[in-house]
Amino acid sequence: MTVASVRTTSCAAALVAALVLAPPVAQAQTGAPPAPAAKPAAKPAVRPPVAPAGKGAAAPAAPASAPAASPLGKAILDPAYGAFQRGNFLTAFKLAEQRVEQDKDPKSMTLLGELYANGLGVPNDDAKAADWYKLAAARGDSNAMFALAMFALAGRAGPRDRPASAKWLASAAKLGHPQAAYDLALLYIEGQLFPQDFKRAAELLRTAADAGSPDAQYALGTFYKEGRGVPKDMHEAVKLWSQAALADNTDAQVEFAIALFNGDGIERNEPAAALIFHKAALRNSAIAQDRLALILSRGQGAPLSPINATKWHLISRANGETDLELDGFVDKLDPETRVAGEKAAKIWLDAQKQEAQAQHP
Numbered sequence: 001m002t003v004a005s006v007r008t009t010s011c012a013a014a015l016v017a018a019l020v021l022a023p024p025v026a027q028a029q030t031g032a033p034p035a036p037a038a039k040p041a042a043k044p045a046v047r048p049p050v051a052p053a054g055k056g057a058a059a060p061a062a063p064a065s066a067p068a069a070s071p072l073g074k075a076i077l078d079p080a081y082g083a084f085q086r087g088n089f090l091t092a093f094k095l096a097e098q099r100v101e102q103d104k105d106p107k108s109m110t111l112l113g114e115l116y117a118n119g120l121g122v123p124n125d126d127a128k129a130a131d132w133y134k135l136a137a138a139r140g141d142s143n144a145m146f147a148l149a150m151f152a153l154a155g156r157a158g159p160r161d162r163p164a165s166a167k168w169l170a171s172a173a174k175l176g177h178p179q180a181a182y183d184l185a186l187l188y189i190e191g192q193l194f195p196q197d198f199k200r201a202a203e204l205l206r207t208a209a210d211a212g213s214p215d216a217q218y219a220l221g222t223f224y225k226e227g228r229g230v231p232k233d234m235h236e237a238v239k240l241w242s243q244a245a246l247a248d249n250t251d252a253q254v255e256f257a258i259a260l261f262n263g264d265g266i267e268r269n270e271p272a273a274a275l276i277f278h279k280a281a282l283r284n285s286a287i288a289q290d291r292l293a294l295i296l297s298r299g300q301g302a303p304l305s306p307i308n309a310t311k312w313h314l315i316s317r318a319n320g321e322t323d324l325e326l327d328g329f330v331d332k333l334d335p336e337t338r339v340a341g342e343k344a345a346k347i348w349l350d351a352q353k354q355e356a357q358a359q360h361p
Helices: 003-018 079-085 089-103 106-118 127-140 142-154 164-172 178-190 197-211 214-226 234-246 250-262 270-282 287-299 306-318 323-333 335-359
Strands: none
Touching: 079 106, 106 127, 127 142, 142 164, 142 178, 142 234, 164 178, 164 323, 178 197, 178 214, 197 214, 214 234, 214 250, 234 250, 250 270, 250 287, 270 287, 287 306, 287 323, 287 335, 306 323, 306 335
16 A cells, blocks of 8 residues: 555544544434535536546636625734623624734734724625725735625625636736635636636645645546646545545545545445435435445445335435436335335425525525
8 A cells, every 4th residue: 555545534534533423324314404504516427336437526616706705814812902802893804903003913903894894883884894804915814805806796885896806816816816726717717717727726725725725626636637737646636635535525425435435546445435425415425325225225335225225216316316226226115114214205395395494585
C-alpha cells in the first residue's frame, strides 16, 4: 500500500468512526426525513457492484446570487466582534465606531458594513454598508472585498454588476479569502467572464480546500478524478472527498462511498461504504438512496433487506433516479414484501411533500 493510500485509509477510518451512531442500514426507516432535502449531486457513472466509472460529477456551476454566509468569516478576538456574536448588535456598533475613530481599523469598518447590510442594531442601509465595505477594502480587508463582490452580484447598493463582482472576488482571493477563491474558481470553470481555465480554477480550489472549504474539497476532488487542471489522481480525489464528507458535504459523501465500495483510490470496504450511502440517503441524496437500495437488494455490504431496498428505490425514483435493475427486483417480490416497502416509502415521501408545501405554500 502506498503512503497516499495509507493516509486516505486513515481519513476513511475517521469518517466511518463519525458514522457509528447512524442507524443500521438494514433497519426500516419509517419515520419522517430527519434532515431537510439536500440538493443531489450530478449522477456519477459508477454503480456499487461494477467497476470504477470514467467521468463523474462535475464541479458545481457558478452561483446565480449572493450566498447567505456572512463575509465576516471566523470570529476575531475583538470586543466588537464578541458583542456581534453574542447578538448585542448595538454594543457591537458602538465599539466598532470607537475602533474606527481611534485606529481606522479596517475590520471594524467591515463589521459596521455588516451591521448596516443586515439591519442589525441599526436600520438596514445598503448604501452605508457599501461605503463602509469600500473603506475597509481600500485598507486591505479581504472580508470587505468579498462582501462587495456579493453586493455587486446581488445588485445591492447599485445595479447588478458581474464584472465588478469578479474583480472584487479576485482581489479577495489574492489575499487568501477561501470563499472568494472558491467562487472565482467557479467563474473560471464557467468560462464566461474569464476564458475557461481549469488549471487556474484548480489552483483557486486548492486555496479554498486547504482553508477547509468542503465545497472546494468536493469540487477539487472531481478535478483529480477526471484529470481536469491537475494530473489524474484518485488517491488525492478520495482524500479530498473524505475531508469534505467529514464536514457533511452530501455530494462528497456519495463520491467517497462509491470509491470506497469499488476500492478505487482507497482500500475496498463495502460495509463502510454502505454506512456512508445511508447517511447521504437520509439527507435525501437520490443517488445515495439508489445505491443503498442496490446494496440492500443484493446483501452486498449490508444484510439483505428486500423491504428496505424497495423503500429506498421508491424514494430515489420519486426524487428523479431511474434504475431498471431495481424496478425488476421490486416487480419480482411477493406482494406482502412489496407492500411493506411501499408503506415505508410512503411515510418518507409524504413527509417530504409536506415539508415542500410548508416551504412553498
